[in-house]
Amino acid sequence: MNLIISQIIEILHCCKVIVFSLLSEIDFQFDTIFADPPYFLSNGGISVQSGKVVCVDKGDWDKGISSEEMNVFNKTWLSLCRQNLKDNGTIWSSGTYHNIFSVANCLTELGYKILNVITWAKTNPPPNISCRYFTHSTEFVIWARKNPDVPHYFDYQLMKKLNDNKQMTDVWRLPAIAKWEKSCGKHPTQKPLALLTRIILASTKPNEWVLDPFCGSSTTGIAANLIGRKYLGIDKQTQFLEISKNRREELNSQKRVDLYRSKLKDIVKFSQREE
Numbered sequence: 001m002n003l004i005i006s007q008i009i010e011i012l013h014c015c016k017v018i019v020f021s022l023l024s025e026i027d028f029q030f031d032t033i034f035a036d037p038p039y040f041l042s043n044g045g046i047s048v049q050s051g052k053v054v055c056v057d058k059g060d061w062d063k064g065i066s067s068e069e070m071n072v073f074n075k076t077w078l079s080l081c082r083q084n085l086k087d088n089g090t091i092w093s094s095g096t097y098h099n100i101f102s103v104a105n106c107l108t109e110l111g112y113k114i115l116n117v118i119t120w121a122k123t124n125p126p127p128n129i130s131c132r133y134f135t136h137s138t139e140f141v142i143w144a145r146k147n148p149d150v151p152h153y154f155d156y157q158l159m160k161k162l163n164d165n166k167q168m169t170d171v172w173r174l175p176a177i178a179k180w181e182k183s184c185g186k187h188p189t190q191k192p193l194a195l196l197t198r199i200i201l202a203s204t205k206p207n208e209w210v211l212d213p214f215c216g217s218s219t220t221g222i223a224a225n226l227i228g229r230k231y232l233g234i235d236k237q238t239q240f241l242e243i244s245k246n247r248r249e250e251l252n253s254q255k256r257v258d259l260y261r262s263k264l265k266d267i268v269k270f271s272q273r274e275e
């Protein structure tokens with residue numbers, strides 16, 4: 001099958017305006033939302049990268065805040081997203097223990113219905129240099145639907161096929177971000193395309209619209225476009241939107257598209273089904 005690459009990638013630039021006010025100005029309802037919000041864990045922690053001890057702070061946007069502030073933040077964006085989501089639509093939000101319990105509580109309070117909590121088990125986690133507790137090797141992705149009473153879309157058969165014809169579980173063993181995904185510059189918390197392609201394949205049909213309110217380098221958009229879905233991303237940092245644009249421009253090269261698709265096992269199997 002010849003996959004359609006959507007020409008539509010619109011990136012809204014909201015340098016000074018925070019995402020909240022911008023979302024309410026978008027008079028459109030999306031089929032699916034993926035959000036990778038700040039986890040608020042930048043508190044001067046350290047790790048080892050290429051044999052060197054480095055500070056793992058991500059940026060001012062990720063600085064720790066109180067749990068009350070975090071709840072207000074999460075409730076505000078999740079409430080605005082709900083208005084921009086179709087009645088049968090679903091939302092995904094990533095997180096670690098720092099923020100994910102707050103996200104889960106806010107989802108429930110706002111009337112969403114939680115469908116799954118995916119555990120992304122990283123096959124190549126960074127080491128824990130303190131040796132005082134277990135190595136952190138997981139992130140979570142909550143999947144919820146807007147409306148408890150309106151059925152949502154789930155490509156059960158495809159997920160089964162991707163899992164060697166066994167039911168796909170809520171534990172996904174996928175590697176952390178690879179070097180080839182950073183060809184347009186570095187975002188400190190860039191998600192791997194393998195994670196986003198699986199999420200979008202599971203919950204959308206071809207040509208549907210995906211929103212990412214904290215898009216960073218637009219991994220969501222690149223994954224969406226690689227499998228023929230449309231995308232709109234929002235971020236408040238200009239330098240991340242530049243990476244997003246450059247990544248989208250890369251997809252103008254069919255050679256690059258073919259290369260990326262060939263590196264993503266789920267897309268390879270999905271394409272076999274479509275042939």
Ligand SMILES: C[S@@+](CC[C@H](N)C(=O)[O-])C[C@H]1O[C@@H](n2cnc3c(N)ncnc32)[C@H](O)[C@@H]1O
Pocket residue numbers: 017018019020036037038039061187189190191192213214215216217218219220234235236237240
């Ligand atoms: C965890 S990162 C997302 C990374 C993205 N998933 C990727 O693969 O590149 C969160 C992003 O949210 C943005 N951000 C933080 N606060 C924001 C706000 N209030 N409005 C819009 N964007 C915000 C940051 O600039 C950052 O790029």
